[in-house]
């Protein structure tokens with residue numbers, strides 16, 4: 001069980017309010033990702049749930065029970081930190097055993113759990129090493145192992161992959177997703193990387209300055225961003241946001257067109273411009289088009305085979321059915 | 335300093351300093367060794383020729399020798415235990431966010447800047463004096479009989495004075511060590527279910543291991559040779575005659591330089607035994 005409910009939770013550090021009143025329900029077994037730019041209060045929110053910070057007002061309930069004043073150890077949650085926070089003077093085995101030892105579990109039961117966790121995380125060969133002798137990915141796995149053995153009702157992750165290199169990050173992303181499928185335990189995951197959010201989440205919570213901008217599944221957020229902030233934040237490359245007369249044609253203050261929803265042609269199209277930098281990824285090509293009169297630059301995602309050179313004239317046609325329209329207040333017009 | 339040329343240039347430039355330091359160390363050491371084999375009585379005829387190992391046997395067979403070794407070890411051990419234990423506690427206390435932190439930290443460090451002679455005299459006259467001392471007044475206030483600290487509890491008194499001087503050093507080193515502890519480790523252990531005392535025992539103390547080792551090693555070196563504190567308080571009486579003080583008495587009070595030099599050589603040997611012993615016990619903390 002691991003249903004977490006935040007009810008009008010606020011948090012202030014001195015005078016500055018980092019989290020304005022916030023309501024959120026994380027369902028049991030759900031993989032929820034908090035995503036938002038750096039400094040928007042994601043870590044603070046996670047630490048409030050963990051109990052590492054006191055909330056200023058409001059209530060946190062875990063499985064329906066008021067947990068607002070329950071100390072961290074009693075909340076039944078496990079946390080994986082960005083720095084891994086392994087105990088450097090203890091071996092991997094001792095690190096993983098630490099929560100069990102604190103819970104005064106008997107030695108045999110401890111060993112059984114450690115062996116099982118180590119096997120699941122490919123750590124069996126490293127049990128007697130110190131954290132300092134492990135690679136970043138292995139340390140990450142030890143931190144996860146230490147969380148798993150407690151059998152928490154929910155896992156909390158604070159940017160766990162941001163210290164890993166790109167290749168390792170993709171691998172660990174899969175491993176964490178798989179772990180979630182296997183354990184079916186609630187997971188709350190904080191990241192500033194929208195790709196991580198899109199690929200892992202059942203539910204994404206987009207935060208800006210402590211406010212929830214939108215909550216929904218990855219595809220909901222992609223297909224129907226509620227406002228300009230979410231539109232610009234979710235999706236890579238970024239959605240093109242166009243205002244002025246072109247937006248007025250669609251009865252909107254601003255329109256948004258995703259790079260992948262623009263067709264390119266060398267001879268005809270609705271908009272025209274000059275090709276700037278092109279990024280060839282093999283499977284796709286990202287074209288930066290200038291001088292369209294629509295704004296500084298339009299990003300277009302075309303197939304891998306297109307052959308435009310710097311300075312070529314290009315014609316662009318947006319797909320009419322997937323143009324996002326936003327009003328003067330920045331909110332989506334249905 | 336990667337290339338051969340830069341390495342030899344570096345050696346050349348370091349040479350004056352190394353030679354100076356070596357001379358600084360070697361000249362007194364050689365002189366001590368030389369005199370320890372001479373019969374040298376400045377007021378009774380001066381240098382009277384070779385003495386063989388006479389000085390060495392006389393020094394150890396004197397009834398004052400073993401008590402002085404014990405006194406030295408007691409002072410060093412007592413001060414180490416007190417400064418390390420209190421140092422850890424004070425460091426944790428000073429690490430807490432509190433009002434007036436800067437001033438408190440300076441106050442805690444201040445004793446280190448007081449000269450040993452001065453601080454020992456202040457303790458002797460202002461605190462430990464059996465009639466006018468603060469302790470005496472305190473005892474009287476609670477209706478107890480004041481004690482003559484420096485004669486009735488001479489060893490604890492000396493240890494107290496020296497600990498007071500060295501506590502700031504230990505606290506300072508341990509405070510910087512505590513400040514380098516990653517707070518996420520403490521938070522992780524808190525979530526893992528460790529109450530404050532266990533967090534101290536399993537996380538903070540192991541983290542301080544290396545700093546404690548440094549404190550012990552450095553303090554031992556200096557504590558083996560404390561002198562001023564004993565000179566101005568008990569004058570070596572009441573069982574506080576350390577090896578250093580014994581050597582001082584042999585040289586200046588008995589006017590026997592040869593005998594004192596032999597004692598100096600024993601002091602070097604003792605210091606090395608203690609150092610090796612310490613390295614064995616705590617030195618492995620300095621690895622990795």
Ligand SMILES: Nc1ncnc2c1ncn2[C@@H]1O[C@H](COP(=O)(O)OP(=O)(O)O)[C@@H](O)[C@H]1O
Pocket residue numbers: 013018036037038039040041042043044045
């Ligand atoms: N202990 C603290 N004291 C004061 N301000 C803090 C503290 N922790 C975080 N903040 C502030 O709260 C805001 C949100 O921080 P954080 O939750 O760490 O952001 P994120 O994890 O989204 O990058 C930041 O502006 C930060 O400066």
Ligand SMILES: [Mg+2]
Pocket residue numbers: 042043044159
């Ligand atoms: Mg953060």
